[in-house]
Amino acid sequence: MSEAAAAVDGLPAPADCMVLADNVHKSFGRLEVLRGVDLAVPSGAVACVLGPSGGGKSTFLRCINHLEKIDAGQVWVGGELVGYRQIGGKLHEMREKDIAVQRSRIGMVFQRFNLFPHLTARQNVMEAPCRVRGVRRAQARERAEELLTRVGLADKGDTYPAQLSGGQQQRVAIARALAMDPELMLFDEPTSALDPELVGEVLDVMKDLAESGMTMVVVTHEIGFAREVADSVVFMDGGVIVESGPPSQVLDNPRRERTREFLSKVL
Amino acid sequence: MSTQTTEGGRARPEPIRAVPVRHPGRWVAIVVLVVLAAMFVHMLFTNKQYEWRFIADNVLSAPVARGALTTIELTVFAMIIGVVLGVVLAVMRLSPNPILSTASWLYTWFFRGVPRLVLCVLFGNLGILYSRLEFGLPFDRQIGYLFGIDDLHARIFGVNSTTLLTGFTAGLLALAMSEGAYMAEIVRAGIQSVDAGQTEAAQALGMRRPLMLRRIILPQAMRVIVPPTGNETIAMLKDTSLVAYVPVTNELFFQLQHIGARTYQIFPMLVAACLWYLAMTSVLMVGQHYVERYFGRGFGAAGAARIRRVRRTGASGEVAE
Numbered sequence: 178m179s180e181a182a183a184a185v186d187g188l189p190a191p192a193d194c195m196v197l198a199d200n201v202h203k204s205f206g207r208l209e210v211l212r213g214v215d216l217a218v219p220s221g222a223v224a225c226v227l228g229p230s231g232g233g234k235s236t237f238l239r240c241i242n243h244l245e246k247i248d249a250g251q252v253w254v255g256g257e258l259v260g261y262r263q264i265g266g267k268l269h270e271m272r273e274k275d276i277a278v279q280r281s282r283i284g285m286v287f288q289r290f291n292l293f294p295h296l297t298a299r300q301n302v303m304e305a306p307c308r309v310r311g312v313r314r315a316q317a318r319e320r321a322e323e324l325l326t327r328v329g330l331a332d333k334g335d336t337y338p339a340q341l342s343g344g345q346q347q348r349v350a351i352a353r354a355l356a357m358d359p360e361l362m363l364f365d366e367p368t369s370a371l372d373p374e375l376v377g378e379v380l381d382v383m384k385d386l387a388e389s390g391m392t393m394v395v396v397t398h399e400i401g402f403a404r405e406v407a408d409s410v411v412f413m414d415g416g417v418i419v420e421s422g423p424p425s426q427v428l429d430n431p432r433r434e435r436t437r438e439f440l441s442k443v444l
Numbered sequence: 445m446s447t448q449t450t451e452g453g454r455a456r457p458e459p460i461r462a463v464p465v466r467h468p469g470r471w472v473a474i475v476v477l478v479v480l481a482a483m484f485v486h487m488l489f490t491n492k493q494y495e496w497r498f499i500a501d502n503v504l505s506a507p508v509a510r511g512a513l514t515t516i517e518l519t520v521f522a523m524i525i526g527v528v529l530g531v532v533l534a535v536m537r538l539s540p541n542p543i544l545s546t547a548s549w550l551y552t553w554f555f556r557g558v559p560r561l562v563l564c565v566l567f568g569n570l571g572i573l574y575s576r577l578e579f580g581l582p583f584d585r586q587i588g589y590l591f592g593i594d595d596l597h598a599r600i601f602g603v604n605s606t607t608l609l610t611g612f613t614a615g616l617l618a619l620a621m622s623e624g625a626y627m628a629e630i631v632r633a634g635i636q637s638v639d640a641g642q643t644e645a646a647q648a649l650g651m652r653r654p655l656m657l658r659r660i661i662l663p664q665a666m667r668v669i670v671p672p673t674g675n676e677t678i679a680m681l682k683d684t685s686l687v688a689y690v691p692v693t694n695e696l697f698f699q700l701q702h703i704g705a706r707t708y709q710i711f712p713m714l715v716a717a718c719l720w721y722l723a724m725t726s727v728l729m730v731g732q733h734y735v736e737r738y739f740g741r742g743f744g745a746a747g748a749a750r751i752r753r754v755r756r757t758g759a760s761g762e763v764a765e
Contacts, residue, residue, distance in 0.1 A: 293642065305651065
């Protein structure tokens, strides 16, 4: 039934992409933040979401792992409806337990890192695999070392977040998300809280991750990163997607006046 | 910009040697305080009413020492029950379940609103309301009538409230349940002091609420919870004197007053009580200092504060630890 609806919108079937958003609406009180967002991200692709602040980018990202409950529309991840179950044409809210299982397959990296300050870098990475998945400590430890090495912080395992630079903290946060072996990674302005000279190290890790075939949705202001890494660029403003397409098209030959205006200010 | 070395060809100027500001007011204050202190000490030794010898003879007597032990027992048990109750109530209060949250609010409203002294007397007299406490099917008699059975008794076991609610238990319950209400507010403040981003990060990793509270939120809330809990413990130690009204007779203040009343040495025994409570709260204050340091050490952010402190003092040459 919903697949038929999707076909009308000209969107692909949920099973054919990693992320599918179909006409997503979200309001906070009387403020309408999302007003019908459609997005399809194929498996292994990198989508960069650009746009002015308050345009609904972060809210949309948080709807993908159900940190925000949407008011209307549908979000699918890995062919599965997010936050709801469809039984006989009726939507049923999922239990917290089932939502948690869905979220555990979606990694998320935050603007302000949100590392657990009372745990060391290694413990931050090990916590969810051990406590949520029940992975044995020795095994989780080995994996944590591997991931910290991958983000270039092999020697920082015993360090507390407060003793790390912003760039290092964000790289630990990426390792923490990867420890759950997610099929999708969400990045919410991952470099916006960083000193300019620390942005590069985080983007390098993300580039590396994209090359390894991870499906990624990245909300960012880094036009250079979008141009280089993204398979598709989405420009959002006023709660809708104004324009989307390959970076060469959206960034270099935008069709909409609003996109052109925004890019002329940030470039 | 360099003011340190001869870099750029300029010599470093002489360090500033200025005449410090004088503070004549401080000297006046010192003189006044010293005179007042001398008057107080002089009075302590010359006023015969103090009966220092009598205080010395009685302050460590067996019944008084037994009373002090009861006071310590009450403090420890009431605080343990109070803290556990407080954590449960705070978690209930912040629960998305409106029934749990309302129940917690009602509990806090009642036990924070009724004075501890009144609670102590109330719990001491609960035997009037319930002569026996029994466990079984609720409303068994009424249910029995519904089915045409007279006097249905579906009770598993019961105790006489006089054996259960002895003075000590009643006093302990009154103090612990009142403490639970205060601790609930302290723990709630602690939980709410943790950044919302921590909840989001934990949720995004697939953690459920109980796990998140236990592993992520409460450990961080401890830094905020521990200092006021120390204050609560000190307040509790003093409030144990209220159980004299339950009545609990082998409690410190009751014992001292009793000796005072019997021997007509009322004031010396009040002084002895002050000395006892001061001694015990002083010990607790030392303990509180170490507990706070311990919890500060276990946490990243506090550890960072320590590092910052070392860096700051390190700049002036000396390291704080």
